[in-house]
Amino acid sequence: MDMMQELIGKAGVLIEALPYIQKFAVSTVVVKYGGNAMINEEIKNSVIEDIILLKFIGLNPIVVHGGGPDISKALHDNNIKSEFINGLRVTDEDTIRIAQMVLVGKTNKEIVSLLNLKGGKAVGFCGIDGSFIKCEKQMTEVDGKEVDLGYVGHITEVDKHIVEYICKDAYIPVIAPIGVDENGQSYNINADSVAAAVAAAVEAEKLILLTDVDGVHDADGNVVYETEKHEINKMIEDGTINGGMIPKVLGCIEAIDSGVRGVHIIDGRVPHCLLLEIFTKSGVGTLIKGSNY
Numbered sequence: 001m002d003m004m005q006e007l008i009g010k011a012g013v014l015i016e017a018l019p020y021i022q023k024f025a026v027s028t029v030v031v032k033y034g035g036n037a038m039i040n041e042e043i044k045n046s047v048i049e050d051i052i053l054l055k056f057i058g059l060n061p062i063v064v065h066g067g068g069p070d071i072s073k074a075l076h077d078n079n080i081k082s083e084f085i086n087g088l089r090v091t092d093e094d095t096i097r098i099a100q101m102v103l104v105g106k107t108n109k110e111i112v113s114l115l116n117l118k119g120g121k122a123v124g125f126c127g128i129d130g131s132f133i134k135c136e137k138q139m140t141e142v143d144g145k146e147v148d149l150g151y152v153g154h155i156t157e158v159d160k161h162i163v164e165y166i167c168k169d170a171y172i173p174v175i176a177p178i179g180v181d182e183n184g185q186s187y188n189i190n191a192d193s194v195a196a197a198v199a200a201a202v203e204a205e206k207l208i209l210l211t212d213v214d215g216v217h218d219a220d221g222n223v224v225y226e227t228e229k230h231e232i233n234k235m236i237e238d239g240t241i242n243g244g245m246i247p248k249v250l251g252c253i254e255a256i257d258s259g260v261r262g263v264h265i266i267d268g269r270v271p272h273c274l275l276l277e278i279f280t281k282s283g284v285g286t287l288i289k290g291s292n293y
Helices: 002-024 041-056 068-077 093-117 160-168 191-201 229-237 245-257 273-279
Strands: 028-033 060-065 122-126 133-142 145-158 172-176 178-180 186-188 206-211 226-228 262-267 285-289
Touching (some): 028 041, 041 060, 060 093, 060 160, 060 191, 068 093, 093 145, 093 172, 093 186, 133 186, 145 186, 145 191, 160 172, 160 191, 191 206, 191 245, 206 245, 206 273, 226 229, 229 245, 245 262, 245 285, 262 273
Parallel strands (some): 060 172, 122 172, 133 178, 226 285
Antiparallel strands (some): 133 145, 178 186
């Protein structure tokens, strides 16, 4: 009887997921894959399995990955100091060389390999391929003054046709956050910004950012489960949102302004967080809703 109840419970989960599967069938979902979900083996496998399942049941997942810990380790091994300003890595000539080598040559191919190993069909590339992500130098502001971050890119254009062409078949695109300017110079780009720009370009139904936090927190430290653009802007202005969370939420707002209906900042440390966020009533993070949500 206990086994029968367990089976009935599993059937209940599938039934709960059914309306969401029907609603989002053939929809495009951009997943920014990073943080602890790339390090913890159990979580890594559950995220990869979630992405493959999304593809098999009719959605079009697009993966944009980070790789900060891998870059930091490689820089440390080469005696190159890491420095961050406003959550963005200062990137000189040595750093961009290491970042490109790690993100494109190591991290990207590891994700592609794991997706393929578990039954998916993945293709990995970066913004240099076909000048897929065009960018220009990005500056930042500190105490009212512009600061040069080096080879850190601000996205000016995303060629959606490359991604859409790959998605039409059974393939899952896996994108490394390296872009290129009009002179062929490579730039390191914040992965959250790349995910947001790609989501906007392909008019994705959802953008999901996997993070190492349980969502956006209010001034009292409580998770904000649902919010809108104007509330996020207020939280940035009053300092409630700060540091590395700033480029995340700015990317979210940019995606929403470009037509993405909902952006989810979710806890990537939770097993099968993608399935829980998309196919159940309860969430595992913060949903920033667009006006058309």
